[in-house]
Amino acid sequence: MNKLKLGDKNYLYPSPIVLVGASTNGNPNYMPVSFCSIINRVPAMIAISLNKSHYTRSMIKENGVFSINIPSADMVEDTDYCGLVSGRDVDKSGLFDTFFGVLDHAPMIEECPLNLECKVVHELELEGSNVAIIGQVIETYSDERFLTNHQPDLKKINPILLSMYEYNYYSVGEIIGKAWSVGKNKK
Numbered sequence: 001m002n003k004l005k006l007g008d009k010n011y012l013y014p015s016p017i018v019l020v021g022a023s024t025n026g027n028p029n030y031m032p033v034s035f036c037s038i039i040n041r042v043p044a045m046i047a048i049s050l051n052k053s054h055y056t057r058s059m060i061k062e063n064g065v066f067s068i069n070i071p072s073a074d075m076v077e078d079t080d081y082c083g084l085v086s087g088r089d090v091d092k093s094g095l096f097d098t099f100f101g102v103l104d105h106a107p108m109i110e111e112c113p114l115n116l117e118c119k120v121v122h123e124l125e126l127e128g129s130n131v132a133i134i135g136q137v138i139e140t141y142s143d144e145r146f147l148t149n150h151q152p153d154l155k156k157i158n159p160i161l162l163s164m165y166e167y168n169y170y171s172v173g174e175i176i177g178k179a180w181s182v183g184k185n186k187k
Contacts, residue, residue, distance in 0.1 A: 014161035014170060017079060020048060021067035021098075021107040022059035028098045028107030029087035031056040032079050034162045035130075036068065044137035046118055049130045055087045057131065063105035064120045066135060069112040073158045073171040080169070101139050113146040113157040 015034040035049035097110035118135025
């Protein structure tokens with residue numbers, strides 16, 4: 001084997017960037033998160049991992065709800081800015097048009113192609129500085145222009161992807177095969 005050891009790094013590529021929304025006293029706040037994953041299909045559940053000290057984490061703990069907003073590549077500047085400043089110090093709500101769905105304290109971003117409202121179902125204290133928050137998706141929203149056959153279209157959404165240790169953002173590439181199908185060529 002000629003593979004090099006790289007250490008205990010979480011090189012899971014690529015990481016989608018989402019804007020997690022939460023609010024306190026009616027004020028929405030948004031924070032970019034790359035530690036976000038689907039963890040269950042039915043019921044639909046999403047997990048995010050946040051530093052315990054983040055302002056957004058305290059809002060989620062206060063209300064038990066949050067939103068996942070998937071920004072498109074043309075939103076990269078505003079998305080990155082949201083991670084450079086804390087909602088404790090800067091009101092970031094003016095960057096976006098906010099709307100609410102069925103959950104009162106889960107603000108969502110109108111400009112994002114896809115929005116998921118989540119109710120916290122479990123929190124897991126992790127070793128170190130983070131907490132994993134598992135949310136059940138209560139409702140999902142999208143503009144019709146980001147759908148094909150009533151399903152989200154990856155190319156139309158054009159989400160922001162992160163290469164964590166390179167510190168670079170990427171956009172979506174080309175289709176290379178049909179999932180649960182292309183492998184049938186090996187039979």
